[in-house]
Amino acid sequence: MPTSFSTFAPAKVNLFLHVGPAKANGRHDLDSLVVFAGPEAADRLTVEPSDILTLSVTGPGAEKAGTGGDNLVLKAARALQAEAGIKHGAALHLEKSLPVAAGIGGGSADAAAALRLLTRLWDINPRHARAVAPQLGGDVPVALLGQPAFMRGEGERVEPVRLPAPIPAVLFNPGMACPTGPVFAAFDAADGGAGFAECGPLPEFADMGELIDWLAGQRNDLEAPALTLHAALKSPEWSLNGPKSPLMTRMSGSGATFVCLYATLDAARESAESLRAQQPEAWVRATLLGGADLS
Missing domain, CATH: 3.30.70.890 (GHMP kinase, C-terminal domain)
Structure with a gap:
């Protein structure tokens, strides 16, 4: 069995984005057609077995991304740990190439990559990742799917679509x-x-x-x-x-x-x-x- 897993965390692109008025909870309903970039415009995340959760970050965006508790990779890992009742951890390494605060969902892509990889590493049901994705941010559910889709509601409603070509x-x-x-x-x-x-x-x-x-x-x-x-x-x-x-x-x-x-x-x-x-x-x-x- 592999001792580590790795995946791209590609940029999310809104081909259009319609936004509703602010709701009582301060959030907004969205209607957006979302697609994803190729590996030329992506971060990369690797996970390995460990007794505790750790995160290291390298790459051009490492300083802005940081390794603290507000990094969405660690938030995703902790949320999945709690949801699935996992006691052991993982060593996560993020190669941060996407710009931060850039409208292309870099942090959400990283969080979704963490959910996918930890699901494999911990050998747990993917429903746990789907359950925690919406609480991590509006872009995380669609990034978890990783396919062209409508993103609706507050981001929790993801409807796959077919495009004629890339x-x-x-x-x-x-x-x-x-x-x-x-x-x-x-x-x-x-x-x-x-x-x-x-x-x-x-x-x-x-x-x-x-x-x-x-x-x-x-x-x-x-x-x-x-x-x-x-x-x-x-x-x-x-x-x-x-x-x-x-x-x-x-x-x-x-x-x-x-x-x-x-x-x-x-x-x-x-x-x-x-x-x-x-x-x-x-x-x-x-x-x-x-x-x-x-x-």
């Missing part, structure tokens, strides 16, 4: 943090969420062009408040022109990461190279969006 894309983060709390507060202050309604089942698309045409009629309700809060935050579209022009550009989540959709992966890679040359401080990844590579 979507070539560039993920662009200018190197600034955009914490979720203030963005939702600005959304609430502007009386956001009026007229909120779920968009219904996903249509059957014959090809990628039909999907992108449909997405163009949707929106991200958190994009405007994020741009208002962070005046320096600008879409990369201004610097992409000619053959590098994306078919569509939209902010993911509460920002500050933008997703640019393309017809081909080669076009996405060319645009990513152009963006890196113009803004070397930015985090830029060309990838295919769809189901997560959990190997």
